[in-house]
Amino acid sequence: MEWMPIGYLPSLLAPWEKYAHFRSRDECEENPEFRQIIPYTYLQNADGRVAMYSRRSAHTEGRLANLASIGIGGHIDISDMRETLQETVEHAQMRELLEETGIPGFYRGQVMGVLTLSGSMVNKVHVGVVFRLVTSILPSSTEEIEAFKWFDSTTYQREQKWEDWSHVLLQNLPES
Numbered sequence: 001m002e003w004m005p006i007g008y009l010p011s012l013l014a015p016w017e018k019y020a021h022f023r024s025r026d027e028c029e030e031n032p033e034f035r036q037i038i039p040y041t042y043l044q045n046a047d048g049r050v051a052m053y054s055r056r057s058a059h060t061e062g063r064l065a066n067l068a069s070i071g072i073g074g075h076i077d078i079s080d081m082r083e084t085l086q087e088t089v090e091h092a093q094m095r096e097l098l099e100e101t102g103i104p105g106f107y108r109g110q111v112m113g114v115l116t117l118s119g120s121m122v123n124k125v126h127v128g129v130v131f132r133l134v135t136s137i138l139p140s141s142t143e144e145i146e147a148f149k150w151f152d153s154t155t156y157q158r159e160q161k162w163e164d165w166s167h168v169l170l171q172n173l174p175e176s
Contacts, residue, residue, distance in 0.1 A: 002115065002116065002117055002168050003113060003114075003115055003168050003169070003172045004113050004114050004116075005112060005113040005172070005174070013085045013086050013089065013129075017084070017085050020037070020085045022076070022078055022081060025075050029125060030121065030125065031125065032121075032124040032125055034125070035116075035124075035125060035126060035127045036075060036076070036125060036126050036127070037076060037085075037089060037126075037127055037129055038073050038074065038075060038076075038126050038127065038128050038129070039073050039074075039076070039089055039090075039092045039093035039096055039128075039129050039131060040071040040072070040073035040115065040128040040129065040130050040131065040165060041071065041072045041073060041093055041096070041097055041109045041130075041131040041132070041133055042070045042071055042072070042130070042131075042132055042133070042169065043070075043072070043101075043132075043133050043135055043137070043138075043139075043148075044132055044133070044134050044135075045134070045135065045136055045150060046134065046136065048152075048153075049150040049151060049152055049153070050070050050150070050151060050153045050170075050173070051070065051138060051139070051148045051149070051150055051151075052068055052069065052070050052148070052149060052150075052151050052166075053068070053069060053070075053139075053145050053146055053147065053148045053149070054066065054067070054068050054069070054145075054146040055067055055069060055144060055145060055146075055163075056143070056144055056145065056146055066161065067161050067162060067163040067166075068160050068161060068162045068163070068166065069162070069163045069165075069166045070153075070166045070169065070170065071128070071130075071163075071165055071166055071169070072096060072097060072100045072101055073093070073096050073100075073128065074092075074096045074099070074100070075092075076088060076089070076092040077092065077095070079095075080092040080095060089129055090108060093108065093109060093129075093131055094107065094108055097109070097133070100139075100142065100144075100145065101137075101139035101142075101148075102139055102140065103133075103135070103137055103139065107133055107135070108131075108133075109131025109132055109133040110131060110132050110133070110134075111129065111130070111131055112130045112131060112132050112174070113130050114127060114128065114129055114130065115127065115128035115130060115165050115168060115169065116128075117164050117165065117168065119164060120164065122164070123164055123165075128165050130169065138150060153170055153173050156170045156171070
């Protein structure tokens with residue numbers, strides 16, 4: 001399964017709730033036995049255009065360097081841990097949004113579904129919980145991310161070098 005649309009986070013996380021526990025990124029990053037949940041948020045404006053960017057070669061996750069993306073996300077940190085898996089994922093989503101874009105953490109995206117791919121080592125050790133945030137805010141460039149720009153996802157070009165998750169998500173975006 002690649003993309004599973006689910007609009008309700010508790011039902012998405014229910015199967016994992018009793019098995020989930022925190023492990024360090026170093027312990028899991030190369031071990032498919034431990035799939036890491038990654039909150040992954042895409043920004044969409046009121047016109048339905050999606051924010052895209054390119055990761056710089058100095059990106060923390062070197063395996064994704066120089067690839068185009070629509071997703072903002074990252075690993076759950078020990079500081080994100082809350083009473084439930086849902087609260088943990090939501091907190092990590094808001095923290096990552098602030099860290100990567102400067103968009104304040106009180107913005108919580110709408111959960112859209114889950115991405116589970118297996119074609120590369122990056123995909124074998126991660127599962128994406130996808131959120132959509134409708135906003136007019138277009139983030140600025142950062143040390144790791146080149147300039148964001150709004151684009152019409154209906155003109156999505158497969159030839160562009162997209163990271164896998166963005167590639168699958170762009171083919172499955174719901175109508176705005």
